[in-house]
Amino acid sequence: SQELEQSPQSLIVQEGKNLTINCTSSKTLYGLYWYKQKYGEGLIFLMMLQKGGEEKSHEKITAKLDEKKQQSSLHITASQPSHAGIYLCGADPSNTGKLIFGQGTTLQVKP
């Protein structure tokens, strides 16, 4: 099983709708990354969270690391077609430098 589980695996939303993607670990997270990838392209850094309860925003995307530091959520407000792509969470659950990623969430936004 994956050390980092993302849900849902895929998501189709109507433009303008809000959505949330979750990333869950069975171990305490010592930091968590969110990346976005457009189809067939490289990875774009969105944000990094390090402290329990920390919340960061970038344009219409907000990410939070929960108090127990075992789950992070990524929330998109008023989705746009430009938000479409694959969202990946990454972390080092063992705190050894072994940075792993979840299986990704594919987002489609219908105009």
Add this chain to the structure above:
Amino acid sequence: NAGVTQTPKFQVLKTGQSMTLQCAQDMNHEYMSWYRQDPGMGLRLIHYSVGAGITDQGEVPNGYNVSRSTTEDFPLRLLSAAPSQTSVYFCASSFLTSGPGGELFFGEGSRLTVL
């Protein structure tokens, strides 16, 4: 500033051939890693390094070798390519502190096809 540079961008191999994917970074990052990306599988860690002379296995190391003789370079070697190694490969680097040390910078990816 070049960032993380991967070569080649595309490669086709026959089963059993060997090759090396090159990765270089010019940001003086201690941490470097290789991932492969397959549909529905996200990014899977192959090998990683926390500094020159130090390497360790990731989630899917079989069939791949790495070395880290300098801070800048982290080549990934396929000794005998197999069709299961058809994938897109990404190299990444970052500064290293306790836990993730900041943004993980990715190369543009290398698309490998093994026939």
